[in-house]
Every structure is written in structure tokens, then in C-alpha cells.
Amino acid sequence: MNNIPATIADFEEYARRTMSPGAFGFYIGGADSEVTLRRNLEAYNNLLLRPKVMVDVENVTVATTILGEKISSPICVAPTAYHALAHHDGEKATAKACATVGTCFCQSTNSNFTMEQVASSVPKEALRWFQIYVQEEEDVTRKLVKDCEKAGFKALVVTLDRPRLGKRLHVLRSGFTLPKHLSRANFEEDKENDGSDSYYHGEMYPGMTWKDIKFLKAITKLPIVVKGIFREEDAKLAIQHGVNGIIVSNHGGRQLDSCPATIEILPEIIAACKGSRTEVYVDGGIRTGVDVFKALAIGAQAVFIGRPVLWGLAYQGENGVKQVLNMLNYDFRLAMTLAGCANVQEIDRSFIAPAERYSFSRTLARL
Amino acid sequence: MNNIPATIADFEEYARRTMSPGAFGFYIGGADSEVTLRRNLEAYNNLLLRPKVMVDVENVTVATTILGEKISSPICVAPTAYHALAHHDGEKATAKACATVGTCFCQSTNSNFTMEQVASSVPKEALRWFQIYVQEEEDVTRKLVKDCEKAGFKALVVTLDRPRLGKRLHVLRSGFTLPKHLSRANFEEDKENDGSDSYYHGEMYPGMTWKDIKFLKAITKLPIVVKGIFREEDAKLAIQHGVNGIIVSNHGGRQLDSCPATIEILPEIIAACKGSRTEVYVDGGIRTGVDVFKALAIGAQAVFIGRPVLWGLAYQGENGVKQVLNMLNYDFRLAMTLAGCANVQEIDRSFIAPAERYSFSRTLARL
Amino acid sequence: MNNIPATIADFEEYARRTMSPGAFGFYIGGADSEVTLRRNLEAYNNLLLRPKVMVDVENVTVATTILGEKISSPICVAPTAYHALAHHDGEKATAKACATVGTCFCQSTNSNFTMEQVASSVPKEALRWFQIYVQEEEDVTRKLVKDCEKAGFKALVVTLDRPRLGKRLHVLRSGFTLPKHLSRANFEEDKENDGSDSYYHGEMYPGMTWKDIKFLKAITKLPIVVKGIFREEDAKLAIQHGVNGIIVSNHGGRQLDSCPATIEILPEIIAACKGSRTEVYVDGGIRTGVDVFKALAIGAQAVFIGRPVLWGLAYQGENGVKQVLNMLNYDFRLAMTLAGCANVQEIDRSFIAPAERYSFSRTLARL
Amino acid sequence: MNNIPATIADFEEYARRTMSPGAFGFYIGGADSEVTLRRNLEAYNNLLLRPKVMVDVENVTVATTILGEKISSPICVAPTAYHALAHHDGEKATAKACATVGTCFCQSTNSNFTMEQVASSVPKEALRWFQIYVQEEEDVTRKLVKDCEKAGFKALVVTLDRPRLGKRLHVLRSGFTLPKHLSRANFEEDKENDGSDSYYHGEMYPGMTWKDIKFLKAITKLPIVVKGIFREEDAKLAIQHGVNGIIVSNHGGRQLDSCPATIEILPEIIAACKGSRTEVYVDGGIRTGVDVFKALAIGAQAVFIGRPVLWGLAYQGENGVKQVLNMLNYDFRLAMTLAGCANVQEIDRSFIAPAERYSFSRTLARL
Numbered sequence A, B, C, D: 001m002n003n004i005p006a007t008i009a010d011f012e013e014y015a016r017r018t019m020s021p022g023a024f025g026f027y028i029g030g031a032d033s034e035v036t037l038r039r040n041l042e043a044y045n046n047l048l049l050r051p052k053v054m055v056d057v058e059n060v061t062v063a064t065t066i067l068g069e070k071i072s073s074p075i076c077v078a079p080t081a082y083h084a085l086a087h088h089d090g091e092k093a094t095a096k097a098c099a100t101v102g103t104c105f106c107q108s109t110n111s112n113f114t115m116e117q118v119a120s121s122v123p124k125e126a127l128r129w130f131q132i133y134v135q136e137e138e139d140v141t142r143k144l145v146k147d148c149e150k151a152g153f154k155a156l157v158v159t160l161d162r163p164r165l166g167k168r169l170h171v172l173r174s175g176f177t178l179p180k181h182l183s184r185a186n187f188e189e190d191k192e193n194d195g196s197d198s199y200y201h202g203e204m205y206p207g208m209t210w211k212d213i214k215f216l217k218a219i220t221k222l223p224i225v226v227k228g229i230f231r232e233e234d235a236k237l238a239i240q241h242g243v244n245g246i247i248v249s250n251h252g253g254r255q256l257d258s259c260p261a262t263i264e265i266l267p268e269i270i271a272a273c274k275g276s277r278t279e280v281y282v283d284g285g286i287r288t289g290v291d292v293f294k295a296l297a298i299g300a301q302a303v304f305i306g307r308p309v310l311w312g313l314a315y316q317g318e319n320g321v322k323q324v325l326n327m328l329n330y331d332f333r334l335a336m337t338l339a340g341c342a343n344v345q346e347i348d349r350s351f352i353a354p355a356e357r358y359s360f361s362r363t364l365a366r367l
């Protein structure tokens, strides 16, 4: 019997057994009845694959780019809060693993280590993005952006889908709050976390509108990526406001429950961005190499993974994150091989089909 | 660990543990195999949300009106029988909670307290409606209507879907009857409940037809709302008979089993009422703020909740009902916030989509 | 707590607990993996009801006719083998219950009592049909038909869907055979059942074709009803061969597994019979009054129930069958009342809808 | 109680109880989350049968041909590796059972006995095919083909869907490797299996393309059958390259997960081959006679079964395989009888329908 994790679920299982229930619940939970959380995972099953055979797949490469920067595979790391709940090295460990593997790490505003700490733990050339919760007070936002530039982050990811916090039952039930020894390191005033309410208070800014994107563009040259777009109208507004990328996301099912799965929204956003130079990415529910393959076949430039990285951290810190990324990269390469694609450019729509395409009422009609 | 109820299911669970099984079964049960009862709940999952982002939702208000009267939120209380099974203050407690929260309380014909008792327990301006089972003997109906006017109720809700009682297995199996110390207070002869058969006998009137609406309109100036309409033809007849409102309802799945969910019937009735001044409401299976949001997005003016109020009563009487209403109002406001609506007028069809809209066979066709 | 059966499932549960496992398995089982058996039951859930309200349903009558004979309700008794496995009075008990209730009893070829025994146990005017397995030897068939006429049966039901016996796992696994003290009473040679193989041997006639219907019509004036038709082509052939009625049946899922549910086949057969004078009935999976209502709304003249009668027999013999029939009749009347139909002629297609009609993609399109 | 296996699941259950968990896991497992593995089985349920009645089915014959050779039934044996894991006589036992039953045995490249050993264990005329993994080194391939011709195999089955091995969790978890006393007998160098890595190393050739089919055709006159085609484009390429047959297969769900079920792909491939002389077969998930009937109704010339044969081997070696084949043949004949087909030529599309054909929204529309 072999105990090395063979799937993301194995890492998750390890985290479930070893983390404190409150912290694990904070990580794993979604909003309300978690309809969207489950849908993010299950929707992938409604897309089927159509392998091509007799293609030379001796040498398959998964390398690609985002916003012009090379990455070793299209599997990047989504911004998630409080990595130190899983491992004391927190975001530093995650950043290092990403650097070694050669993919993009997106740090959350709500990290337990500062941008500077994270930046200095990895080689300069390691690709890092920063996820920013724009703040009501322009000065606070301005400072975050400046810190970010200074620390060598290559893009700002503006999260749009959290004007207020979703209702997360795991957290309400466990009463989880950020442990005293941890803080939201990027905020001065939070350094003295008194353990009472740090989970809820803070950086909400329900008044944010497109004007805030204009403000950001005025104060920085960094490319802007928006995260959490659900409709084509909003995708078009994003393009009009000059954003460089869109992450199709529903915050891992943690905000408004009863939204579609992100992989379901992706085609609408891809369609809306056709002809523009805005890149489209997706996160949510990606757990296998086949999932990644499907997202790329729809047209995503890359994908971001949230929770799997946290399970890797809980498993073995930096080394665990590396294992998670390597496993997904390996499995993605295998999916390409078995589907008959030697590089990511070859992955196109012909390799996927809605399950309905195979309903007998359609297929028998051809006979 | 935190034991304050976080969902309606938590209140229900409390009631299940603390009420007598017979009374709880009477409350929770539906007719036959409860297909419709379950469908009322599950149908909501077939509607998905399409949030708009970058909307200023700093100040979100859920206030609205029904039949011209202001209510603090579109979540009203449906008529349900025998509140004293859950708490000795019965309908008085419910009415008080509604008055405090500022929403409409609809009292059932089969209440354990009289209209007068309920009326005198709340401020005069508290909005109350009365649900009437029209009686075969015109005089009995006439008396009910007069009592109702005297007690300051603002509308008559005529229930149409109960010519005879549905077959409710919980009650048949438990042999539940109304306990001796309780009565159907609005009926003189019932004041001496002998505990034998009060559940079944009584106010059935299977001969009721539209002529009875004419009769009601002849004897009162109160607005008339009909409850339990399943087809557009009947909605049109209702409009022709001058009713002021329609509650789309299947009696919480307690009458004819195998009917569609109410949220499924709602669009047909809304369409039939287009152009008229009849308001349309819906009840059945509403358990979250997101459910309310969906009903309003289809076009309901307001929603009514049945069982959740009974669980609140069982939990802590008046205070429990208040908690139930406040929770739903809070969650509804949160849903609006995360969907990008600052007031109920902004909630329109663009915010919802049938799950089928996101089937890959439709969405991939756009690429 | 009240132990009187409230649903057909309650009777079934009683039979499961009290019958020998082998006999119960013989009764309840279907062929192969019982896909069709389950489908017979579940397909009813895909039809929804559309009640009409404000109809005078003070007096609802369920009486109707089949082949011109009055029956007190459209719920008749399907032919099933070996009633003495459930109760020592066997088919005599069933026939008596049907006579009292006033509905049609269809006796199986494979009954444990002879036609004469059954006939003499009920009043002359009690409506009885005889289900015949046409035999390879014309003389045996001829004798069966003559006995049948003599015993006052009013129609011959020719079963078409059993050229060989389906593969029934319950029976294969239990090794069930007809107990020694019982026999297939209508066959001389079977009177001496030696308990070895009576279940399998016997009356199979895989060479039967439409010519055998011609033969039957040549030797008797009794109306002919065929049982087990799956396609419109065959329905049309049946009409061409002058049959008087068709029972849409899949033998209770006991013959070819993976066939559609009978309620799914019914519309095709009804459509094929339009314009002819052939009556169409249906059996299979009918367990509630609502099921009966749906079958009639599609256009069935009457329905036949198989297993529920056997559970009634196992419960209390004749009295148990009466309870089963009375319960279904009561529930069917209640369904009519709540749907707004005062007699069976009023039950039409407008009262039912496919569940798909209520899919939000259809209903929201109307707004 | 009767313990003779009555279904394929009974054989499987026996194997599960008696084989070593590692070997059983190697046999039963699929790739990744086994979506395709399950789909292979479940997709059959979406096809329903439409029996014809009143057909003379006294004499039903299941005999047919493949590539011009007579077989006693269209149920053939798919190539599966390492039969000696189930029974020490391995492929010899399987081949003998097939010879006795009169069907085609397809030996895997990865057999535990050599082609010669298998050939010499059965009568000369027994139909055998050889499944070949084309090797990177032309000489190795050439030798395999020559051995194959010498040993009297009648066709080469070229497997296309395994450029690399799928990710099979059962094997990863158990750490299963081929036991030391067994080898891949057709390969000289493997004769000395050291038990370390024989499962993974070896015959992968990810560079295989259609040129390799040309090569095969150049060196042998044996008919070529390709196995593992998923798209019509590839079926057409296969025809262009002169292949004689196509087995629609997804390797029993062991290669790329998330592919459609083979029975779902079959119609597309049949349609693509219309007009050509290429025969189309299917494997994957066939467990009952009804499944076989459906595949033939779509247009397959024959079907191949994989795992059921392994369960038969584990049950009683040669005798167990015979029982498996006889059971399936018996059940297939029964399905034909009950559907109203006296020989396989009569099985056509009219006998099957997509489940959707019976959706009430389609069927009620006809009334």
C-alpha cells in the first residue's frame, strides 16, 4: 500500500485530518448551501472529451504565457487569504514553490506575510501578481499599489465580487477568527490582531465602481486584471475600461450562492472578449489535468487554483505545494498526450463536446 | 462552537427536537408522497443568478409595498393554522414579531386566537391580512368578514385550493388531532373542542365557485386576494372578478400532490396578469434570501413564508419569529448587495437565468 | 400511533414481512436489473398536474364503463398468477372483493382456482375477464375459451409479451417453485404439481402470431383485448385484427427489461387508436389516485393494477383487497376533487403537463 | 437458495472476494475518477427498447460473422492483459472457452502465454485475433506480426488509444506490479520479470501515427482492425488507410477519463463508415444480453467484452469463461425473442429509441 497522495482529494483529506476544524472549515467552505461550490466541481462533468488518435505525442510541452510572461504551465495559483493557517511559512512557502515550478503566484491582499516578505523569499524573476481589495480611502489603496510595485509584482488583480462578505456557514458555526499570532500583514493597523473580529472587519468597500478602475489606472502602469465577472455586459465594460485580463471567478463559491459554475460562465466571457486583447482566465473547482484541458479548450489562456494549493501547504508546506503543482502539471500533460495535442496551441474546441451532443436523440438521428 | 441558528433548517431542526411528534408532523408534512413539497424547495435550484459587479451597494434598501401599504421588506407571513401548537402565545406572538419587523402578517381562519385577540396585541398601524375559508352558509362567511373589518385587517385572502383536505400521511399515521386545550377560536361552536375530530371536520366548502367572490365583493370593501391559482385561465378569471392580488401557492404541498413548484408556476401567472393591476405574490419553499431574490426577479411583488415562521415560534415565540424574519431580511439584503441591486425596483429578469442557459450545448455554440 | 395502512407501500411492507421470501420475491420482482420495473413507477413523476380551482366539486363520481359494462371506478384488477401464494382463498377472495367494490377482475390463466371456482364464488353479474395464454395446441386453447364462456367471463385478454419467460433474478436466486399443494388449476395435467418445475414449464407459445387472434375470433364471440403492445405499428395491426381493447403493459417489468414505462408508451398507443373504437387501458406502476388521474388525462379508459392487489390479499385476503381498492378509489376521487373534475369525462389533457413545460427556460421566455 | 451466478455482477463479486486486491484493482479500475468507466455502463440506460409482438420466435438464432468468419454469436472477447492473474491457465483457458463456445478470442500483446502456446491449446479452426501494440522499433513489430501469422491468428487489432498509460488510481494506490512468476510472454526480454516495474515499462510508443498502419499493411496480408477511435474524422482516416474494422473503444475507461461512453460514440462512427466496407464493433460496459442487442440495433457488427471474461476466469478458469459467454449468449437470445427478432439481421434501429423520445413533452404533443 502506497500513501503518497495520488489526487487533489488525497491532499484535501490530509488537511481535513490535520488542520484545526475552524481553519479547515474557513478554507473549504462556500456560501449558504454551497450550491455554487459544488457546481464549480460538477459542471466539468458535463463537458466530454474527443481525443484525436495517431498524433505524434512523443514530446508534449505545456509551457505558455500570461500577459506576455512565460510560465511553465497554464496552471497558476489564485489569491487566497491566510496561508499561515496551513503552514507557518505561509505565503512565502507558496511563492517559493511557484517559483521553483515556474508558474505565477497571485498573492492575496489578506496574506499573513507582507508583499516585501514574499518578494524577498523568491528569485527576482519569479512571476508574481498581487490581488488587491481596493479600499474606500484612496490613500490606503495608493499605498498598497506602491508597495506592490516596489516589491516587483507584475500585475494587479482587482477582486470585484466581494462588496460584502458572503454568508459562510462553516465560519458562522465554528466561530472561527484569525488566531492571535497571525495578522493581515499588509495592513499596519492589523499587525496587532487581538483575535476578536479580524475575520469580518476591515477592507470591505461596497461603494466600488468602475471609477475605481480609472483611479488605479491613473496611479499605476501595472497591468490590471479583474476577478469575478459574471456577465458579458460587465466583460465589455471591463474591456472599455482598459483591463488587461479577466479572471472568470465566483470566489470559489464563497460569495453569492446559486451562481453558475465558472466553467459555465467562461464561454460567455470568452465570446464577449473576442476581438479584444484582454486575456481570459478561469478559477474554481479545477482539480485535475482534464479540468485544465477543458478550460483551455473553451479558450482560457490559463487557469488559477485556490484550495488545492492550501491542501498542499497543509501537507508539507513549500514541498506540498510543489507536489500539488507537479501532479496537476503531470496530469495535464497526460491529458494532452491522450487527447492528441503536443502543445497548448493545439488545444481547441474540437476536443470537447457538451454531454448533450452524445444524447442518443441527436446521435441516432444521424443514422 | 456557536449554537445560534444560522439557517432556517437550524430552526426546523430545533422544532423537530422539541415539539410533540404529532404536532411537528402536522406542521412539516405535505400530501401523499410529498413530491410537490420537495419540488417547492428544489425548483429554486434550477434558477441561477447573474450578478452585476461594480455597482455602488453601500446603501441597500429592501423596503417595498403590498396593495399600497409600506412594508419593511417583501418577506411576509403566510396564513398557517394553529400557531399555539408551537408556542402558547400563538398568533399573538407571530403578529407582534411581524409588527416589530414591519411586515405583513396574514392570519389563518384556523387560528387559535380570535381576530380581535390578535388585533389588540399589536399597534393599530401594524399591517395584517386575514385568510378566509369561505363557508357554505353565507351567514357564517358574512360574520367572519365583519369581524375581520372590525379588527382592522386590511385585506381578505381567499384560499381556493382546499375544497377538501389533502391526504397528509404524517397526520394519518400519528392520528394527530388538535389538543383539547386549543380551539379554532374564530368559530363559536369550536370553542368547546372535545379533542376528537376537530382536525378534519368543519369548514370545508367544496361547492365554492367564482360566484362566492362576487358575494364577498358585495358584502365588503376590503381588497380581495386569492390564494392557490395554478393556471393562467384561472388567473384571468380572477382578474375578471376584480381580485386585487393573487398568491401563487400550492398550500405548501399539502393539498394536491404532483403539482409543479410554485416558483415554476409563477411566470405563467405573472404573464397572465401583465397589463392588469393585480399584484402577484408567491409562497412555498422559500428558505433563503436568494430564494426571495429569485421570486422578485421573476416579477413577484412580495413573498409569503409558512413553515419557517412556525419553526421560529417553536424556537422562542415572538422573539423566534423575529429572528427568522430578521435572518431572511438580512440574507435577502446580502443577496441584493452581491447581485448588485441597491433597491427592489432594480431586481429584474436580467439577474436570473434558467440553469439550461448555461448548458454547454448552448454556451459553446456561441464560440 | 395508527397502524392501518395509509398507502400501497404499507400493504407491500406488510407482505414483505409476512410472506415467504421466495413467494414475495416472485411477486415483487421484475426482469434483469429491473430498470423497467422502476421506470414504471418513476415515470409518473415526470407528469405534473394543473388543477382548476373554483369548480363545484361537492359531488364527485368516479363511475365509468369498460367495453360497455359499468364499473364503479376506472381502477380494475390486472391478471396475476398464483393468488394462493398470498392467501389460501386465492383468486376467489380477489374476485369477491372486486364484486363488492364493483370493478372488473381479470383472472390469469395461471390461477390456483379454476374459472368455475372463481365464477361460482361471486354474483353472476360481477364483471370478470379472463387472461388467456394462447397455447400451441389449438385444442387446449379451444377448451380454455369454452370454459371461459361457460363460466361467464365477459372478455378474453390475450397476453402478447411473453413468448418466453423473462429473466427474473429473484426467482433464479431463491429457486422458488410453486408449492406442492398449489397447482395451475385451469390445466388438467397440472393438477398433480410435483413441486419440481411448475414455475418454468408449461404454457409458453413463442410461435404465436396475429393468425392466432384470427383463430380466437373464429371460435368465440367474446370481445378480445390484447395485453402488451409497445409500438403504434402493433396497435394498428391489433385494430386491423378487430381487437376490442388494448392494455398498454410491459408485464409489470417482468419480461423484457429496458422497455419504457407503460405511462410513457400510452400516448403513442392512444394516438394510434384515435378514430378507432378500440379502448385503451394501461397497467404498471399505478400506486396512487394521482397516477390513475394522469393515465385518464392522457386518454386511458381505465387502468389495471397488479401487485397492489397481491399485497392486499397478503394483508387480509378478500378484505385486504377491498381495502386496497377502496383506498385507491378514495384517493382517485380526492385527486379529481382537488384538480377540479366532478366526473371522469371532465378529466382531459389540460389537467396534466410534462415537467419540461415548467422548465424555466420555457416559462421565463414568456415574460 | 441458489448460488450459481445469475448475472455478470455475480461473477465480479466472486472475483472481488477471491482475487488479491492488487490484481483485482488492476482489472476493475479505470483512469482518474472513473467517469468514463461508469459512463460506459450507465449510457446503456438511455436507450430504450421497442419490442414487436406477435412475431414467430420459436427458433431464434444468434449466429453471425466478423470479417467473413462465422461466429456462434456476436459476443466476442476483447484483448485484456495478464489473464494468469485470474487463473494459472491464463489466456489458454480463455482461448479454449471461446473455441468451445464458437466465438472470436482476441489475445492481448500483454498476455502471459505466447501466441504459440495459445494457438496450440485450441483447434486450428478456432477463430483468434491478435491485439498488437505497435513498437517504436520496426523490427520488434515485424517479429510480433510474423509470430502472429505463424500462430494462425486471423486479424491484427491495433490499439490506438494508449500512447502513454492512463492514470489508474487503483494501481497507484496498491502499488500493484506483475507478480514475479508471470511475464509478458510475447517479449523475449520480459521473460525474466524481476517484479519491479513490469507494469509501467515497456511497449509505449507515443510517436505512432497513421504511417505505422502503412508499415503494417506493407509487411502483412492480415486484415487490420483499429481499436480506440473517438471521432468521425479519425474513422474516415482509418478507412482511407484501408483498415478492415474499427472497434469503438475507450479502453474500458482506463485511458483518458471524461470521454463519452463507447455506446454513445458508436453512432457517429457507424455514420462515418456508411458506404465503406469497414466493419464496426464496440466494447466497453457490455454486461447483459440487452446491451448487446442495443449495440447491434445501432449498427455494430459484433461486440467485445473485457472484464466479464476476467471474472469468469477468476471463477472457474476455462469453465468460468464458458459460463460467462453462455450466459450472455442465452440472455442475448432471450432479448431477441422478447423483442421479436428471429435472427441478428432483423435487429434494426426501429427496436431502440433514445429515452428522450418518451419524454412527455414529445409524446403528449401527439395527442
Ligand SMILES: Cc1cc2nc3c(=O)[nH]c(=O)nc-3n(C[C@H](O)[C@H](O)[C@H](O)COP(=O)(O)O)c2cc1C
Residues within 6 Å of the ligand: A026, A027, A028, A040, A078, A079, A080, A081, A108, A109, A110, A131, A159, A227, A249, A250, A251, A252, A253, A254, A283, A284, A285, A286, A304, A305, A306, A307, A308
Ligand atoms: C480560503 C480562501 C480564501 C480566499 N481568499 C481570497 C482573497 O483573499 N481574495 C480573492 O480575490 N479571492 C480569494 N479567494 C477566492 C480564490 O481566489 C479563488 O477564486 C477560488 O478559491 C477558486 O476556487 P477553488 O478553490 O475551487 O480553486 C479565496 C478562496 C479561498 C478558498
Ligand SMILES: Cc1cc2nc3c(=O)[nH]c(=O)nc-3n(C[C@H](O)[C@H](O)[C@H](O)COP(=O)(O)O)c2cc1C
Residues within 6 Å of the ligand: B026, B027, B028, B040, B078, B079, B080, B081, B108, B109, B110, B131, B159, B227, B249, B250, B251, B252, B253, B254, B283, B284, B285, B286, B304, B305, B306, B307, B308
Ligand atoms: C401547518 C400549516 C398550516 C397551514 N394552514 C393554512 C391555512 O389555514 N390556510 C391557508 O390558506 N393556508 C395554510 N397553509 C398554507 C400556507 O399558507 C402556505 O401556502 C405554505 O405554508 C407555504 O409554504 P411554506 O410552508 O413552504 O413556506 C398552511 C401551511 C402549513 C405548513
Ligand SMILES: Cc1cc2nc3c(=O)[nH]c(=O)nc-3n(C[C@H](O)[C@H](O)[C@H](O)COP(=O)(O)O)c2cc1C
Residues within 6 Å of the ligand: C026, C027, C028, C040, C078, C079, C080, C081, C108, C109, C110, C131, C159, C227, C249, C250, C251, C252, C253, C254, C283, C284, C285, C286, C304, C305, C306, C307, C308
Ligand atoms: C406476480 C405477478 C404475476 C403475473 N402474472 C401474470 C399473468 O399470469 N398473466 C399476465 O398477463 N400478466 C401477469 N402479470 C402482469 C400483470 O398483469 C400486470 O401487467 C402488472 O402486474 C402490472 O404492473 P403492477 O404490478 O406494477 O401494477 C403478473 C404480474 C405479477 C406481478
Ligand SMILES: Cc1cc2nc3c(=O)[nH]c(=O)nc-3n(C[C@H](O)[C@H](O)[C@H](O)COP(=O)(O)O)c2cc1C
Residues within 6 Å of the ligand: D026, D027, D028, D040, D078, D079, D080, D081, D108, D109, D110, D131, D159, D227, D249, D250, D251, D252, D253, D254, D283, D284, D285, D286, D304, D305, D306, D307, D308
Ligand atoms: C484488465 C484490463 C486489461 C486490458 N488490457 C488491454 C490490452 O492489453 N490491450 C488492449 O487493447 N486493451 C486492453 N484493455 C481494454 C479492453 O480491450 C477493452 O477495451 C475493455 O476492457 C472493454 O471494456 P469492458 O471491460 O467494460 O468490457 C484492457 C482492459 C482491462 C480491463
